[in-house]
Amino acid sequence: MQTRKSRASFTGRVTMADVAKEVGVSAITVSRAFRAPGKVSPELHSRIVEVSRRLGYVPSRAASALASARSMTILALIPSLTNNVFVDVLVGIKEVLDAADYQMLIAITGYDQPDAEERMLRAHLGYVPDGILLTGVDQSEAVRTMIDGQGLPTVHMMDHSDREDLWWVGYSNAEAGRAVARYLLGRGRRRIGIIASQLDPRSLRRCEGCREVLAEAGLYDPGLDLRVPDHSSIPLGAELVERLLNQAPDCDAVFVCNDDLAQGAVFQCSQRGVAVPDRLAVVGFHDLNASAWASTPLTTVRTPRYQIGREATRLLLARIEGTPTSARRIDLGFSLVRRASG
């Protein structure tokens, strides 16, 4: 029908059929030349490659995904890019994916709306990813249902879970919070505060871990526990430490649940003439790149973000391709890095 033809010519894109006609073979041969070069005679192969280049042919992933039910794409759901925590994870993911010839789809969910993860997932599931990388282990029921319904292989990152059904690569945020509290107690601090923002489940678990140990020591004081929902940032850290110091002048240490907050806190202390760590010890979290290079280098907890990205992706690809894996949960741990601030 004429009307149909006009639609085809409307897109204007060069298709496999165009290449095939030009070379004088059938489309399937062109298809094979790209997917399984070994199954096509060398000279045909090179002619096909040459003609494809000349014509500017770009294979349509949409069509390929439809026909093969494989997209060679994995989807990564990330809360945010504005502090570098997840950028490092993405770098790790991308390295492994590049090597395996997979594409990476990034969906940024944000911390704000509770249903954002569900909406972003739904929107991106349409690209028919072969697998999903999720941040954290606290997905909503709706998200779980959607993933299970599609039967999509999934690996969780950046936290720790006891659930038997989850595949994850991360570390225990709760344990990290406990470690910080013990460290500070071990250094003789007794009036230990907690500063957190954003209040995602992972930050909260760090706080809880810290609170737990302090409470056991009989040293937990809710008046020193500051948690605000705002996004974490350097200026916010400055503001919060100011507030803490005003409402509890005898506070002698603080666990700040994110390094950018902690950087701001240390900055504010120096503005205000509060000696760090003598008068106030500050311990951050994540060991962002800049933290070692602050005026007062930050004592902080280093998290293996890059490795988490790599290992989680390896695990996911193995799962997708049916390769046996030695473990389905990988705890990569954390380490307390002692520098000047605490």
Place this chain on the structure above:
Amino acid sequence: MQTRKSRASFTGRVTMADVAKEVGVSAITVSRAFRAPGKVSPELHSRIVEVSRRLGYVPSRAASALASARSMTILALIPSLTNNVFVDVLVGIKEVLDAADYQMLIAITGYDQPDAEERMLRAHLGYVPDGILLTGVDQSEAVRTMIDGQGLPTVHMMDHSDREDLWWVGYSNAEAGRAVARYLLGRGRRRIGIIASQLDPRSLRRCEGCREVLAEAGLYDPGLDLRVPDHSSIPLGAELVERLLNQAPDCDAVFVCNDDLAQGAVFQCSQRGVAVPDRLAVVGFHDLNASAWASTPLTTVRTPRYQIGREATRLLLARIEGTPTSARRIDLGFSLVRRASG
């Protein structure tokens, strides 16, 4: 044929046809219910929505893109995420895209291989994006051909070009480099160095702008001009300023082409006991968030990255949808932010 049926059931995904059967209508009605709710009776619409939710139906973008030649997806090509420059751009892009119900595909090209942009573009073009956002204006011939061949609307970001055929939103890197040189000269500096890394075209243009003005003043000294191909980072900045000071102890100012380098430079100066700005003035570039909060707050050039993301996306969407635009090139300028370091 039986073999085909088995393939269909193999994917396991819920399709439009499944929803249609369950509701008791034809597939096209389900399609319309989502794309043009007004064209379906209200009660049918709500039943379709309900059944879709219950069945866990997720529309396939792949199929949709194939059938309609529209993907509601735009592709953003970004060199890197590891310093926050492009993260801010992405935030701007995403805001506008979210409001217009488009999806964002991010491709990270890296600075290293010269053909990476071409490869990433080719790989991602397969998703049939409706438009492309490119970083910079210096694409290779291959990239230009590929885009032109597909007839894809494109907007360039983060630089300035005199070419009539380019749509762009950015600022002049060359002019920014000149402005820094003039500023430093105006403050009485005479032995002005240049430090740059990464050496992407935009950094180089900043350097060139600076060099140009210094040369006009008869004050350009190649011995003060340090350009290395490594990725920019805080430690690298520390290293480079050290080198500069060693080979030219009388250097009294330096334009550092990236804020993270500049932060490292200032840090190193304080380690080494070099007074900033009295002995050495330091001017950075981009005004990253942390730059205002360093021990010596950075004098730097603020670039409107978030706005560039927004405006470039607006322009691109207008172009895609055929809305007339007032301009196809938008210079958003830059501003020199004077703080303590210079």
Place this chain on the structure above:
DNA sequence: CTGTTAGCGCGTTCAA
């Protein structure tokens, strides 16, 4: 090593 046939899930066109 190469070709034929059919259909992936959806949207366009035309008809009712």
Place this chain on the structure above:
DNA sequence: TTGAACGCGCTAACAG
């Protein structure tokens, strides 16, 4: 307001 037929560009399954 709803439906039938067709094809978007590609690949699986067979055959040759």
